Amino acid sequence: MSYQAPLRDMRFVMHELFDISAHCQTLGNGLERELVDDVLEEAARYASEVVAPLNRNSDEQGASLVDGQVTTPDGFSEAYRQYVDNGWASMTGPADFGGQALPQLLACNFHEMLMGASLSFRIYSGLTEGAVLALNVHGSEELKQAYLHKLVSGEWTGTMCLTEPQAGTDLALLRTKAEPQTDGSYRVSGNKIFISGGEQDLSENIVHLVLARLPDAPAGVKGISLLLVPKFIANADGSLGQRNALSCGALEHKMGIKGAATCVMNFDGATGWLVGEANQGLAGMFTMMNDARFQVGLQGLGIAEAAYQGALRYARERLQSRALTGPAAPEKAADPIIVHPDVRRMLLTQKTLVEGSRMLAAYTARLLDLEHGHPDAAARKAAGKRVALLIPIVKAFFTDMGQEVASHAVQVYGGHGYIREWGIEQLMRDSRITQLYEGTNGIQALDYIRRKLLGDGGQQLAELCDEFTQLCAAQAQRPALQAMATTVQARFVECGELTAQVIAACKRDPQEIGACSVDFLQYCAYVLLAGFWLQAAARAQDQLDAGDTDAEFYQAKLHSANFYLQRILPRASMHREALLGGADCLMAMPEASFAF
Structure with a gap:
């Protein structure tokens, strides 16, 4: 199966x-359009x-x-060497340490391309940017x-070592120890599991960021520290020194991403150094994890794009x-299946979810740039x-979306989608992990409600809704977009009301926090994508009004926006009704009644 960057x-x-x-x-970096487009072309x-x-071979081998x-x-070693030699590894790295300091708004497109081309390959480099x-x-x-110099260049790679057999989401259960030396x-000392790229033959060194407890640490998550534990200890001049006391004890056998090494890592008195303050490790880890969760969202987006491309090619052939x-x-023995309404339904569902998510990804990447680089x-x-x-x-919705779009691709292919030779079933298997790692999507939804919504009383969400409401009001004055704008505006008003109820x-x-969390996150995601589709429709209408020669592209945006609002946005109503059902229907039944 081939991949072409969109x-x-x-x-x-x-x-x-x-x-x-x-x-x-x-941001003060002076990038101009021509250079941006050149970077994208070469990335593609x-x-x-x-x-x-x-x-394909990475899945087989x-x-x-x-x-x-x-x-x-x-082929991975050669491709990774090109990745380093051509500067792709250093795109977003700090300039002080040899990085190009390019904006996430540009880099997220390249990263999406890598996810769509081969998720297994991207996994080896994916955590290094977060470690940096x-x-x-x-x-x-x-x-x-x-x-940092070698991590930024990609000569060395980074990992994130959180999970232990007894401690997944609940980091308070961590047992890995860190004993101070003179x-x-x-x-x-300890064991970590599910470590992506914990051992590999691509980079000279692997720098592990490890969560552990100091001897006098307080109980729970308040007693966790973050340590840098390299495979090879660096000499003062940055060259490789002695081999550290750590090893890969096993590889996990998985349903997907088979070309990516998911390692059991054993730390046997390995030398490490504190990153940040003692017992404050979660601050450093969340810095890395926010980047990792954004990247996992892009994994869902990249796989979804690849699945859509495959489905579209097949539907035309x-x-x-x-009909x-x-x-x-x-003139043919039968019609291509793209003429059939149900196939169109699946293709347009794929297209509008992928392109809508790409808009939200870019919006988030832009904010990441501003968070770290705005002068004010x-x-x-x-x-x-x-x-x-x-x-x-981004993490939860994009990865759920990636699995749905891959599933639609299998359906478009019919029985051939279930057969390995076409490559579509691999996308569905590969995408499944994205809903699980870096915090399951249920955990993302809990975080969204507990820390983000309840944390500020819904202020940030209200401000975001207000921004889109202003967009709706402006576009409602245009006859061509009035119906769309009215539909979207009603949803953002409803979102404000539902937020207060939640x-x-x-x-x-x-108990309502957990009972409504997944549905509320999904509801908000569908409504946000409606806002971005209205923004895209407004831009497309501007270009059509101006007589742009690329009229077919902009007309397709209007068609897509219309489909999204009529066929996808109604899913928000389902999530609204479900969450208003409350916690009682989930919690009232005694545990014993689940027996079979």
């Missing part, structure tokens, strides 16, 4: 919806010509572990000088039956609050 849509989102040139001026070539051809050493699938961010924000100057280092209105291709402190703080609100939506219910009964 460059036209990416340019539309970056340039026409979010004006990346003006954004870069705000690398993703489609170098990475995508590896995907998988990663292997022999004598503690992981071997990645054929955490180390740059929280690490000592000595650790930065010793490790030289200021720590001896780290596969001949089955005649309900009579032969559409009378108040603007940085405001962007950070908005990012915090959106990250659980907050009140959660304050009355804590």
